[in-house]
Amino acid sequence: MKDFLRRFARNKAAIGGVVILLVVIALALLAPVLYPDSPWDMVAEPFLVPGADRAHPLGSDMMGRDLAAGIFHGARVSLVIGIVATLVALAVGVTIGAIAGYYGGWVDNALMRVTELFQTIPAFIFAIVLVSIFQPSVTSIVLAIGTVSWPPVARLTRSEFLTLRSREFVQACITIGMGDLRIIVLHVLPNALAPIIVTGSLMVATAILTEAGLAFLGLGDPNVMSWGTIIGAGRDVLRTAAYVTAIPGIAILLTVLALNLVGEGLNDALNPKLKNR
């Protein structure tokens, strides 16, 4: 663990990612403190250019809504949806992959067929269909993103389990009569965790991009303000007030970049031999 932290801390890019991520988390936590009112409220004159009014540092959109409030509240939406959707995908993927890899045989075969099926369907279009049929809400968006992103986790977990399954310590567990569930959860899973964590951190980034894309298409939860929603609305005034579109886009870019850097940093620190690849 100490080695791991030292290796991670030596990676400047990963530390940069952590710093950006902490800023985004701070935005999300401070949103209800600094902007207790709804970000949908019209609080300023419309089309206030960033920097023109100190009360609204990022300016306002065509309806006079404070862009800074939107960015703060959007950070909350992006992080919550990104993280919860990833947890859903991890729960489904790890369960399916663990069962398939541990039991093998026809169980493995059947589960991998299902995984293949889900992997064939284009993920983003699938997410659009799910959210649009079940009506856009934070819950439906989280479940849709979880539904379309678990297959790679299942494949990864399965391959880890397949190799661990035949190792001696697992055989020893079976010999002393330990139950399958206990072996899977307490003995095999901890050894397979490192690559799953790396994948998870990168999946949060993808989930945030997917959420932004859905919101941009108008499939965001109508009750919360997401960065994608602001871009979707700002698109109509692109020619006259480009900053309405530009600012939330930069927020998404930085957040996704930070998560990718952290994920890669974790990967390098957990597999030091692969460094510099």
Added chain:
Amino acid sequence: MPRVVRYLAWRLLQAIPIVAGIAVFNFMLLQFAPGDAADVLAGEAGGATPEYIAQLKARFGLDQPVPVQLGKYLWNVARLDLGFSFRHNMPVVDLILSRLPATLLLMGAAIVLAFSLGVLLGVTAARHVNRPLDTIISVGALLAYATPIFWIGLMMILLFSVQLGWLPSSGMRTIGADLTGLGYVIDIARHLVLPATALSLFFMALYTRLMRASMLEVYSLDYVTTARAKGLTERRVAFKHVLRNALLPMVTMLGLQIGSMLGGSVLVETVFGWPGLGRLAFEAVFQRDNNLLLGILLLSSVLVVFINVVIDLTYARLDPRIEVG
């Protein structure tokens, strides 16, 4: 040749359960969707008597037990009958096929762009590993990899259409220009530049990173040391010896990314008003046209299966050790 044909037939046979599985899934989603076709039609007409709705339900077979409906649905899918889009007043299949060429053109252009530039940048970065050129390429790839595809599209419109006025910002051809021959092709190409570039950026970044990693891995193999030891130039080692083997994982990745590119094209087509499948999906969402939406989902999955078969054939050509069949 017959071997390839046999392989193709076998692969397509394998695809049947996948397509059937997606069809069953589609049917389940339709069952979950609030309101069926009869309700939608009745709503369109601005209200209807219960008798009329019952009559409509009977006409669409919606009054029958669910398993019977499922059987009928699967039979229809097998005959490529995906239902009727009441909004466009057209069978769903015809509608999708009429929009497919535009999407294939966009995706084809984006794949060629992403793949060729990705390989070029990846090879360049690997040949200059840990030197300034590598750093510039890697940072650029890292940024492009994190950029929302629809946002970069809007920013490109802002720069190249609004500010500089170089390229058209939307559509596929100039309306009312009535061009023929070369002029027609150039007109479409001019409209294609921005959407294809926007769609390809993310994938270009992905291929650059993968190509760099793959090249570095092959560089460490013994046969490369041998090639250098016989006095070959670095350029020859890179392009003749390393590149070909390093390309293999790229081809695999290409197959894996087709679905994700189809998803990206929904966003890009919406941004640029490109009249393809993605734009159609966007319209279907807003017109609450579930038949059309599920038809697009099914056919885009079939497209993914089909393109992957083509990629497998390419793979066998690249690496003679892999045999088809």
